[in-house]
Amino acid sequence: MARRFATRPIDSLGLESAMADRLLPFLVAAMSFLAALAFAGSLAASNFATHWQDSARSTLTIEVPDPTQPAGTPPAANPPATAPALSRQAAVLAALQRQSGVDHVKQLGPADLQSLLAPWLGHDAADLPISLPAVMTATAPRPIDLTALQTTLTGLAPGAMVDSGATWAARLGDLTGSLQASAAAILIVVALVAGAVVAVAVRAGLAQRRDSIEIIHGLGALDADIANRFASRALRLAFLGGAAGALLALPLLLWLAHLSAPFAAAVPLAAPPASGKLQELGQIRDSLPAILWGAPALLAGMAALIGWIAAQITVRGWLRRLI
Amino acid sequence: MVRFESVGLAYRHTGRHGAGRDGTPSTQILHDLNFEIAAGGFRWLTGASGAGKTSLLKLMYLAEHPSRGRISLFQTDISRVDRRTSSLLRRRIGVVYQDFRLLPHLSAYDNVALPLRLARKTEIRVRADVTELLRWVGLSGRLDSRPDELSGGEQQRVAIARAVVARPALLLADEPTGNLDDDQAQRLMLLITALNRLNTTVVVATHNTALIARHPAPVLELSAGRLIRHG
Structure with missing residues (x-):
């Protein structure tokens, strides 16, 4: 008997047990699951966009019509009078290779050009009675003066076009912004719904213990004494639900990461040959950003905080009706 | 310790039919109560059923606010205290409810x-x-x-x-011997008087005239919400 009364019971007012301990964690787990997906979606959109934007922004595509015609004379050039005339594609290629800040200049071969045009002209584009342009690609890691480059190339090959990919980069930026805003909106909605779920559970608990709370209030309990009992219970249940939901989301996230690997540079396209369990574990670890591995703890903490705040607001509001 | 000055208590009709028409109280429970109990005092509270004994006790243990007048407990005007102070005041009051009000x-x-x-x-x-x-x-x-x-x-x-x-500094009991046999009632009164000797102010509401006769003390008698006897 002495041991039984040696320490204060955790639920000494008998209020915490008023809150159902089954439904709330389950509902919070569902919210946490959705939040984990939205969070991962937001991160993925951000990562993909950064990668794609960098790639699109630095890529130059140059199109040279009538590539085999003799090149013109660039305004600043002073060629020897007896030099043989270069074709337009060769002149543009040479100009690009000389251009400061431009690397990896490459002309697409007939097969590349064929596959590029196939969606529009079919697989027999080379046999069509039309003059196909020469297409070259290059990279410009740092911003360059595209207007000057365009002028130079037009002088060599009238009608030559330089596409920097900046337009695509801007569009990708807009798309990423929209995706991230959507993910943020989903997270906010999920947080609000989780708060509402906790509030409903707390109100059910208050209704169940209404008489007891009035008695305890009459004995001199402060609002905080009562609210803290419900809030600590809500915090624990929401923490459990939040952690469970996020843990359940991890396998799905790993699968999605595997599916999206071809679109993200961070994830290897083909898994290297496994040489041990440690390496396999390393591959699994690397397939998600570090912050997503911390998602269970992060979401459990957020769920707990939401649970605690929602319970405090609900109980204190309810207690206002008592004198 | 306990001071009532021109205290009245009225319940307005609320709920589906709304507040009392033209805003006036619908039912006047207590009328113009004036009395004072010094620290360490003992009072019997008597009166017929429906006279307002329980309502008077509710005012004392801060379960109701008076509709008019002023109540002071422990030298504190209870109309001017915040919720926290009200709770702290309640901790200095012990109440034996007529319906026990135990947590099931x-x-x-x-x-x-x-x-x-x-x-x-x-x-x-x-x-x-x-x-x-x-x-x-x-x-x-x-x-x-x-x-x-x-x-x-x-x-x-x-x-x-x-x-x-x-x-508690103030002990309020509403028919505390109602469910007790004579022996238990006697033991309870021994406990209450012992507390009273230790300077606890005591107010006991009862119908039991025999009990009052065995423990003579000043009486507050209510009739239809009015104090008709004090002393």
């Missing part, structure tokens, strides 16, 4: 321990005081029993133990 999901021990735990007393002190008091009221073998496992008399004794365990 707690044991007798935990019910009696409530005021001490709210006052954040150590569990050692809680254990000592609660077990001693429950032994004193004859319930040392029922510490773990829940209210629904106790008889009416046993529940009343638990309610009494809860009311006095924190040694």
